[in-house]
Amino acid sequence: MVMSSTNSQPYLELDQFRKDYGKLQAVKKCDLKVSKGESLALLGPNGGGKSTIIRSVVGAVHPTSGNIRIDDIDVGTHPNKIKSLLSYLPQRLDFPGMLTARELLYLSAQLRGCSSSRVEEMVKYFSLQEAIDRKVREFSGGMVQRLGLAICFLPEVPLYVLDEPTLNLDPLGSEQFRNLVHELKLSGATILFTSHIIKDAVQLADRVAIVNRGEIATVESVPDFYEAVQNETEVHLVLQSTSEQVFAAACEAGAELTSRNGHQMSFRANPQNRLQVIKAIEAAGGKIEEFRTVTPDWDSLLSDQFALTSEPERS
Known part of the structure; x- marks a missing residue:
C-alpha cells in the first residue's frame, strides 16, 4: 500500500522497497513517505521488519528490489552524500570497551566535523559528566545508551534515524531524549525511529507506522493511534x-x-x-x-488491535 506524507515532496521515501534473506522475505514490497520536519515511529512486534527498514534507510542493508531516497538522492547510488544528511543510532551499540566516553565522543566529533563545544553540550545534556573519563566496558546498559544518543546527536543534520532509542534508559534518560527530540522537531529535523513503547510514539511522533510480517500494515496519525489505544x-x-x-x-x-x-x-x-x-x-x-x-500491555494491544504476529527478522 502507498502511504502519503503531508507534503507532496517527501524528504524520505521508500518506493516498492523489498528485502530478502535467501528464502526469507524480511520486508515485502512497501511504500512509505516521510515529510521534511516530520517524526514517524515504526511500531510492531520483534521480527516484524522494523530494523531491516531502518538499516536499509542508512545504507547498511541493500534492497533486493525497489529503492530508497533521501532528499531525492538514491541511498544505494550516492552513499557518501547520504551519510552527510543523517545520523544513525543502531539498536545494538558495540563500542570498543577499552576506550573512554571522552575518547569516543571526540573521535566521533572529529569524524563528523563537530566542535568541542557541541561535545560538551551533549555530555551535559545526557548527564555524562561524571562518567566521561571511565572506560565504556565499565558502563551499565543505560549509560551505554546515553553515550550512544550523545554521539548520534553530535552532528546537526536534517535526518535522524533511531532504532529503539530509549532501550535501557532510566526515566531521566528517557525524559532527556524526549526533550531533545522536541527541540529538533522545532528546528525542522526529520526523525524516523522504532520503539516498543507506545508512550514514546504518542509523545514524539506525528504519525505511527505499524510494521508486521515484513509489511506496513497501516499508517495512522498520532491522534487516531492514541484513540485506538484508549479504546482498548x-x-x-x-x-x-x-x-x-x-x-x-x-x-x-x-x-x-x-x-x-x-x-x-x-x-x-x-x-x-x-x-x-x-x-x-x-x-x-x-x-x-x-x-x-x-491499559493493555504492548503485546496484547498489538495482537488485539492490529492482529499482529511476529516471525524471525535478520539483522
Whole structure:
C-alpha cells in the first residue's frame, strides 16, 4: 500500500522497497513517505521488519528490489552524500570497551566535523559528566545508551534515524531524549525511529507506522493511534452489589463488557463515554466501591488491535 506524507515532496521515501534473506522475505514490497520536519515511529512486534527498514534507510542493508531516497538522492547510488544528511543510532551499540566516553565522543566529533563545544553540550545534556573519563566496558546498559544518543546527536543534520532509542534508559534518560527530540522537531529535523513503547510514539511522533510480517500494515496519525489505544483501555469496577439491570444499563450507555464475576465487572468504552457509563451504573443501583483503569500491555494491544504476529527478522 502507498502511504502519503503531508507534503507532496517527501524528504524520505521508500518506493516498492523489498528485502530478502535467501528464502526469507524480511520486508515485502512497501511504500512509505516521510515529510521534511516530520517524526514517524515504526511500531510492531520483534521480527516484524522494523530494523531491516531502518538499516536499509542508512545504507547498511541493500534492497533486493525497489529503492530508497533521501532528499531525492538514491541511498544505494550516492552513499557518501547520504551519510552527510543523517545520523544513525543502531539498536545494538558495540563500542570498543577499552576506550573512554571522552575518547569516543571526540573521535566521533572529529569524524563528523563537530566542535568541542557541541561535545560538551551533549555530555551535559545526557548527564555524562561524571562518567566521561571511565572506560565504556565499565558502563551499565543505560549509560551505554546515553553515550550512544550523545554521539548520534553530535552532528546537526536534517535526518535522524533511531532504532529503539530509549532501550535501557532510566526515566531521566528517557525524559532527556524526549526533550531533545522536541527541540529538533522545532528546528525542522526529520526523525524516523522504532520503539516498543507506545508512550514514546504518542509523545514524539506525528504519525505511527505499524510494521508486521515484513509489511506496513497501516499508517495512522498520532491522534487516531492514541484513540485506538484508549479504546482498548479497560475499566475495572468492584461494586457493593450487582444485578442484570446494572449490566444492561452499562451496555446501553456504550460499554462493552469484558468480564463479570461476582461483585466485579470490567468494560471497555471510548474515553468520551466512560463517565456516562459510570453514571448509568450508579443510576441503575450499582454502588461503586473500587475503580481503576488498565491499559493493555504492548503485546496484547498489538495482537488485539492490529492482529499482529511476529516471525524471525535478520539483522
